[in-house]
Amino acid sequence: MFLGKVIGTVWSTRKDENLIGAKFLIVRHLDLEMKEKDNFVVAVDSVGAGEGETVLVATGSSSRQTSFTQNKPVDAVIMAIVDKLDVPLKDLLKKK
Amino acid sequence: MFLGKVIGTVWSTRKDENLIGAKFLIVRHLDLEMKEKDNFVVAVDSVGAGEGETVLVATGSSSRQTSFTQNKPVDAVIMAIVDKLDVPLKDLLKKK
Amino acid sequence: MFLGKVIGTVWSTRKDENLIGAKFLIVRHLDLEMKEKDNFVVAVDSVGAGEGETVLVATGSSSRQTSFTQNKPVDAVIMAIVDKLDVPLKDLLKKK
Amino acid sequence: MFLGKVIGTVWSTRKDENLIGAKFLIVRHLDLEMKEKDNFVVAVDSVGAGEGETVLVATGSSSRQTSFTQNKPVDAVIMAIVDKLDVPLKDLLKKK
Amino acid sequence: MFLGKVIGTVWSTRKDENLIGAKFLIVRHLDLEMKEKDNFVVAVDSVGAGEGETVLVATGSSSRQTSFTQNKPVDAVIMAIVDKLDVPLKDLLKKK
Numbered sequence: 001m002f003l004g005k006v007i008g009t010v011w012s013t014r015k016d017e018n019l020i021g022a023k024f025l026i027v028r029h030l031d032l033e034m035k036e037k038d039n040f041v042v043a044v045d046s047v048g049a050g051e052g053e054t055v056l057v058a059t060g061s062s063s064r065q066t067s068f069t070q071n072k073p074v075d076a077v078i079m080a081i082v083d084k085l086d087v088p089l090k091d092l093l094k095k096k
Numbered sequence: 097m098f099l100g101k102v103i104g105t106v107w108s109t110r111k112d113e114n115l116i117g118a119k120f121l122i123v124r125h126l127d128l129e130m131k132e133k134d135n136f137v138v139a140v141d142s143v144g145a146g147e148g149e150t151v152l153v154a155t156g157s158s159s160r161q162t163s164f165t166q167n168k169p170v171d172a173v174i175m176a177i178v179d180k181l182d183v184p185l186k187d188l189l190k191k192k
Numbered sequence: 193m194f195l196g197k198v199i200g201t202v203w204s205t206r207k208d209e210n211l212i213g214a215k216f217l218i219v220r221h222l223d224l225e226m227k228e229k230d231n232f233v234v235a236v237d238s239v240g241a242g243e244g245e246t247v248l249v250a251t252g253s254s255s256r257q258t259s260f261t262q263n264k265p266v267d268a269v270i271m272a273i274v275d276k277l278d279v280p281l282k283d284l285l286k287k288k
Numbered sequence: 289m290f291l292g293k294v295i296g297t298v299w300s301t302r303k304d305e306n307l308i309g310a311k312f313l314i315v316r317h318l319d320l321e322m323k324e325k326d327n328f329v330v331a332v333d334s335v336g337a338g339e340g341e342t343v344l345v346a347t348g349s350s351s352r353q354t355s356f357t358q359n360k361p362v363d364a365v366i367m368a369i370v371d372k373l374d375v376p377l378k379d380l381l382k383k384k
Numbered sequence: 385m386f387l388g389k390v391i392g393t394v395w396s397t398r399k400d401e402n403l404i405g406a407k408f409l410i411v412r413h414l415d416l417e418m419k420e421k422d423n424f425v426v427a428v429d430s431v432g433a434g435e436g437e438t439v440l441v442a443t444g445s446s447s448r449q450t451s452f453t454q455n456k457p458v459d460a461v462i463m464a465i466v467d468k469l470d471v472p473l474k475d476l477l478k479k480k
Contacts, residue, residue, distance in 0.1 A: 056298065056330055061349045062349065079307065082298055086297045087296030089295035
C-alpha cells in the first residue's frame, strides 16, 4: 500500500454501469516526512475517507477485494484511514 | 486510476481474435493542473470516449472488469469520462 | 497497452516446460513521435509479429488472455500489430 | 520481491473490516549495498517481522497468497525475513 | 519479461510456510548492451538458474504460473535461461 493524502474529488456522469455510486477521490502520495509528492492516483473510497485525511491505498487486483469494489473496473482503493505513523527508525533517514 | 486525455487512435487489423471491434485510444497522463505529461498508454474504450475528453483509466487485471473487456488481452480501459475535478486542497500544490 | 517496436529475439533452450514453442521478442517502447525509447520488454508473440513492426503489448495478467499464453508464466504479450496512429491532437505535444 | 528494511508502523482504526488485526509495517527499499533508498511501501506482516529487520516483500496479487492476507485488500506482504545475502558477483557493481 | 543476470542469493529461515525449499536469487536488470543496471529483484528460480547466468524473469501474478510457484506469495520467477539475443535492429540504438 502507499501512504497518501486525499485532496479532492473527480466527478463523472458517464462511466461503467458498475461504478454508479462510486466516490472517486484524488490521493497524492506522501513521503515519510508526510509531505505531498507530485504523483497522485484516483482511488475509490471504501472507508468513508474525506478531504485532508491521510490514508492507505491498495492498488491492482487487491483494490477489488472490498465489498464495494468487487468485480468492478477499479485499480486503486482507499482501504484504511491512518491515525498515526510510528517510525522509531526514522533517523535512518537523516544518515543518507 | 489515472487521469488522462484522449488524443488519438491506434488502428490495427492483425490482432488477437478477441479484440475485433475494440477501439484503441491513445491516452496521455494529466497532472493536477490538467496539463499533459509525456507518458501515455493505449487503452480500450468502454464508455464511448472521444478525442479531447478527460477520462479515467484503470489498468492491470482491473481493466478486464467491464462487459466488453472481460477475458481479453487488454491491460488498460477507459471506464469513466470526467465531468470536473473538485480540488479544495489544491493550494497544497503551491506550498511545495 | 504500450506502443513498441520489435527489434530482436531472445533464444532460450532451458525454460519452463509450458513455454516450449514460445517466441520471445524484444520490444522497445516508442514515444508518440514513434521514436524508440531506452526501455524494453521481452514479450511473447501471439499475432505473428516480425522484426521492425510496430506493435501493442499487454502486460501483467492480461498477457495470459490469449489462446497461446493461457496459464503460462509470461507477463507480456504482443496482441496487435499496428497499422497506423491517428493523432489529431498531437499538436498538444508541441505546446509543452 | 524486493529487499527492504522495516522502519516503523502505521496505525489505523477505521479500515476495511477484513483488515482487523493486520499489522501495517513501513518498509523502505534497500539497494544491493543494503543502504535505504527513498521509496517505501506499507506492507502487511505475515511472518512476525520487527523494526530494523531486513525482509522480502511480495507485491500485487501475490501478496494475497498467505493464509492471513487471502481475499484481503492488501497489495504488499512481508513473506520472508532475510538472514543474509550471498552476492559473489557483487564486484560487477564496481565495474559500472 | 525482463532480461536479467543472476548475481547472488538471499537466505531466509523465517518465511511463509509455502516457501520452504524456494531458492531466492538476486537478479539485476540488463540493458540491450547486456550491461547491468542498478535495479534488481529477488526472484524464485524455477529452471535451475545459477550465478552469472542471463535469464528472463516474469513478474506479478504470472510468476505463480510455474509448477513450483503456484499459489505461493512470490511476485517474480526466473522462467527461462537465455542462450543468446539476436538483435538485427540493434543499430537503431545508435541513432539515438
